[in-house]
Amino acid sequence: MNHQLSDLSPEGLRTFVGEQLERSRARTVQLTDAVDTDDLVKQHSKLMSPLVWDYAHIGNQEELWLVRDVGGREPLRQDIDELYDAFQHPRADRPSLPLLGPVETRAYVTEVRDKVLDVLDHVKFDPEKLGADRELVHNAFAFGMITQHEQQHDETMLATHQLREGAPVLDAPPPPAGRPLPSPEVFVPGGVFEMGTSIEPWALDNERPAHGVHVKPFVIDTVPVTNGDYLRFVLGGGYQDPQWWSEAGWAHVQKASLVAPRFWSQVDGEWWRLRFGHREQLPLDEPVMHVCFYEAEAYAKWAGKRLPSEEEWEFAARFDPSSGRTRRFPWGDESPGPQHANLGQRHLRPAPVGAYPAGASPLGVEQLIGDLWEWTSSDFRPYPGFRAWPYDEYSLVFFGPDYKVLRGGSFGTDEVVARGTFRNWDYPIRRQIFAGFRCARDARPEEVHAEELHA
Numbered sequence: 099m100n101h102q103l104s105d106l107s108p109e110g111l112r113t114f115v116g117e118q119l120e121r122s123r124a125r126t127v128q129l130t131d132a133v134d135t136d137d138l139v140k141q142h143s144k145l146m147s148p149l150v151w152d153y154a155h156i157g158n159q160e161e162l163w164l165v166r167d168v169g170g171r172e173p174l175r176q177d178i179d180e181l182y183d184a185f186q187h188p189r190a191d192r193p194s195l196p197l198l199g200p201v202e203t204r205a206y207v208t209e210v211r212d213k214v215l216d217v218l219d220h221v222k223f224d225p226e227k228l229g230a231d232r233e234l235v236h237n238a239f240a241f242g243m244i245t246q247h248e249q250q251h252d253e254t255m256l257a258t259h260q261l262r263e264g265a266p267v268l269d270a271p272p273p274p275a276g277r278p279l280p281s282p283e284v285f286v287p288g289g290v291f292e293m294g295t296s297i298e299p300w301a302l303d304n305e306r307p308a309h310g311v312h313v314k315p316f317v318i319d320t321v322p323v324t325n326g327d328y329l330r331f332v333l334g335g336g337y338q339d340p341q342w343w344s345e346a347g348w349a350h351v352q353k354a355s356l357v358a359p360r361f362w363s364q365v366d367g368e369w370w371r372l373r374f375g376h377r378e379q380l381p382l383d384e385p386v387m388h389v390c391f392y393e394a395e396a397y398a399k400w401a402g403k404r405l406p407s408e409e410e411w412e413f414a415a416r417f418d419p420s421s422g423r424t425r426r427f428p429w430g431d432e433s434p435g436p437q438h439a440n441l442g443q444r445h446l447r448p449a450p451v452g453a454y455p456a457g458a459s460p461l462g463v464e465q466l467i468g469d470l471w472e473w474t475s476s477d478f479r480p481y482p483g484f485r486a487w488p489y490d491e492y493s494l495v496f497f498g499p500d501y502k503v504l505r506g507g508s509f510g511t512d513e514v515v516a517r518g519t520f521r522n523w524d525y526p527i528r529r530q531i532f533a534g535f536r537c538a539r540d541a542r543p544e545e546v547h548a549e550e551l552h553a
């Protein structure tokens with residue numbers, strides 16, 4: 099998936115879209131077939147919808163955008179639109195709604211998909227034949243939006259699997275092994291770079307438009323903070339000492355009685371973690387996961403550092419100092435392959451640090467894409483020149499200080515979503531998502547000076 103999408107013939111685009119729709123559906127089916135009927139309809143956590151709600155909601159959004167809007171076809175099930183409108187019912191209330199059961203849900207999403215494939219067969223992608231909905235159909239944007247929507251819900255369903263109690267039902271091979279790092283930190287020279295995008299055809303509204311941003315020189319961790327690093331903070335009394343926490347963070351830690359990352363436990367002095375039903379010894383060289391923004395912020399302060407801003411994160415991930423260009427990904431413009439990043443539920447955990455040397459940025463920062471979402475210090479805000487499109491509820495209604503930006507995608511994020519420009523956001527208290535962090539710090543004058551002599 100790349101901006102060369104616009105070079106494809108209408109037939110090539112049709113084939114590409116068909117493959118993406120098929121891939122996302124295969125994943126949805128895998129995640130929902132893995133559990134029995136009880137587990138499909140049950141709410142595994144107040145934070146999550148029942149899996150069967152996500153499943154029918156995926157079909158309903160696909161019907162609204164592709165069958166009715168793009169296809170101009172008659173509604174299949176207008177009566178259920180309200181039930182599956184995420185803005186009508188908070189997650190906690192969804193189990194009490196008269197939802198479609200598993201059998202009805204499967205029949206509904208299949209029927210929608212059959213109609214969508216027919217729409218796809220007939221839709222005109224040729225620029226000269228595009229009518230009023232030109233923008234929605236141009237480069238198959240609406241299809242891209244819907245396949246990303248399904249993959250994003252698949253990641254949410256994967257998080258529900260992590261919260262589900264009982265024996266493991268998902269399996270995947272282990273990620274590649276780690277390696278010793280050339281250096282724990284990377285100096286980033288700063289300067290003006292192009293942030294965001296105006297050319298990625300399937301980029302969503304909050305990633306647009308591309309705009310120049312000035313970043314001061316800074317230093318960033320080569321890789322995310324590991325379980326081993328974080329354990330030292332836990333054992334050093336980090337959760338008991340208010341000096342490391344922001345006011346809001348300290349209030350939350352006390353109210354929620356946090357003492358360690360979610361899914362960690364200590365038995366007879368040994369640390370364990372629960373991962374998709376497997377209880378295993380805490381792997382010290384794997385990035386720490388299931389920490390909230392406040393925990394990330396506190397660790398960074400304890401370590402004498404801070405979290406990177408979103409601008410710094412993207413500069414470290416995309417800027418190529420030798421050409422002055424902003425790349426699509428840390429490793430270049432090529433779409434992610436298994437050698438670059440841990441994405442797409444290929445593995446059911448983050449990889450140990452150092453596992454992806456081929457995914458390094460030109461400056462040598464690693465594992466920026468995949469493994470886990472990284473908390474940044476930034477609130478979720480629109481870029482200059484932002485335009486809400488194609489609907490306000492994707493981003494516009496979420497902008498403001500309530501949400502913190504996460505970047506990079508996790509092992510549960512699909513490559514169709516994990517662009518170098520993709521922005522995720524969540525409340526600073528959330529821990530059920532596949533999120534961790536890396537630290538940054540201001541560059542010291544002597545570091546800036548040494549770099550200048552070097553250049």
Ligand SMILES: [Fe+2]
Nearest residue numbers: 155184247251
């Ligand atoms: Fe949704």
